[in-house]
Amino acid sequence: MKFTNEDFFKGIILFGLNNATYKMGLAQTLLKASRSQQNIIHWGDLAENYFDIYLNRLKGSSMPQQGNPNRLTKMERIVKEYQLGVTSRNEAITKVADTAFEDVVPRFQTIGSDKNIVAEYFYETDTGNKLILKDSLLQLNTEQQDTLESEVNARWCLLEGAFSINQTNFKLANDIREIYLRDGYDRKALTSNIPFLSGYQGNTCFYCGEALGNDIHVDHVLPRQVINHDEIWNLVLAHGDCNLLKSDKVVGKHFIEKLIKRNENIMGSNHPWKAHIHSHLGSTPKRRSSNLQNHYENVKSVLGTYYWGGSESYNPETDPFYKRLITALNNK
Ligand SMILES: [Zn+2]
Structure with a gap:
């Protein structure tokens, strides 16, 4: 059985184990890089693209980005603080670069629980510095990029739907969280x-x-x-x-x-x-x-x-x- 690059990318999206939507965000970021034929994404650019994808996703009446109704993902928190004017765009992007990738970047290239089949298939990681993108990603044609993008989007919607099942009043909870986010501050030494x-x-x-x-x-x-x-x-x-x-x-x-x-x-x-x-x-x-x-x-x-x-x-x-x-x- 021979798999194409498109198959492998789809495998990551559809057969991933998702406690949150981080992989969908990274998938969109990678497809964007594939379209612009970048073979290196510097960490800061990765963070900016990733931030913009979530910012766009979470505007208006957003859906939960993870299954535990009692928590917010890092990205939800960072985007909200930015939307509320608590942080500037640059501060938000720096937070993304510093805190958002530690789980998703190393785990993205996994199908199901198999870490070998697509290990370093689409990119290699120089943590905190850059991703080096492979031809397997850059050679996807426009039609494949479009197909994959709509697969990612469909999967993302599906995850949000699943995550919202346990959350009886997500909107109210979100409004209350916002009050505390607006007046809150970063953790102090206690x-x-x-x-x-x-x-x-x-x-x-x-x-x-x-x-x-x-x-x-x-x-x-x-x-x-x-x-x-x-x-x-x-x-x-x-x-x-x-x-x-x-x-x-x-x-x-x-x-x-x-x-x-x-x-x-x-x-x-x-x-x-x-x-x-x-x-x-x-x-x-x-x-x-x-x-x-x-x-x-x-x-x-x-x-x-x-x-x-x-x-x-x-x-x-x-x-x-x-x-x-x-x-x-x-x-x-
Ligand atoms: Zn005790």
């Missing part, structure tokens, strides 16, 4: 908050209540991937393992109440960070409580019932198995 926060937590883990050892992590109670900031009112200390197990899941209301109390303890002190909480959540305990609960409701609108432990009432502090395991992990 370890400097540890001494301060430990004063308000009595050196115990916020989640399981066990003593904190040396492996202390600063955790965002409302997941950072939605709220997009590192404000102190949302930060607590936790064991590394508790932090990892909770990850970006929603916690039950009892933890929100605990967080509100913790914040009020800070408000009762004279620490300069008092002013931060004051300006972000409000001037009275009642306002702060209701603002924090609004953020919690927003997060639930985005993440749905993706609760830690599977239910709203789950509390690792009252789960004997969890406590036993965490104690064992911390004493290893």
Whole structure:
């Protein structure tokens, strides 16, 4: 059986394993390069073309680009930040170049799970620098390029359709995410908050209540991937393992109440960070409580019932198995 270049390209598109649409974006970028007969694409140009393809794809009422309803792909995030005016075009393209290709460029030339059959068939990679395109890509004629482009587009639509099945209110979730993206910022180093926060937590883990050892992590109670900031009112200390197990899941209301109390303890002190909480959540305990609960409701609108432990009432502090395991992990 002899396969043509077109067959192999089609094989990548149709028989790929797709957790997200990254391969479709790269396929379109490569076809564009094939049309313009470039045999080298510099990393910056690759990023710019890739960015423009996603920018075009995501304008108007866009569809989800991956299957997990609780996350955004890097490209969705980068394009949104640009659309909202948070980043400039150049900043957005630099982010694409720095963060968007680590998975897709090495994995693109795969059919099904087979990494050998089309390895380096269409391009060779000089990571962070350039792609060297092969004749197998450059020799596709216009008709083949057109056919492949419509195959890519059809497959892309199919993936978006499949990804949207689990997402009951993608539009609402997207609107809420945008609010936080607009006011958000890139992650800061958080370890400097540890001494301060430990004063308000009595050196115990916020989640399981066990003593904190040396492996202390600063955790965002409302997941950072939605709220997009590192404000102190949302930060607590936790064991590394508790932090990892909770990850970006929603916690039950009892933890929100605990967080509100913790914040009020800070408000009762004279620490300069008092002013931060004051300006972000409000001037009275009642306002702060209701603002924090609004953020919690927003997060639930985005993440749905993706609760830690599977239910709203789950509390690792009252789960004997969890406590036993965490104690064992911390004493290893
Ligand atoms: Zn813990």
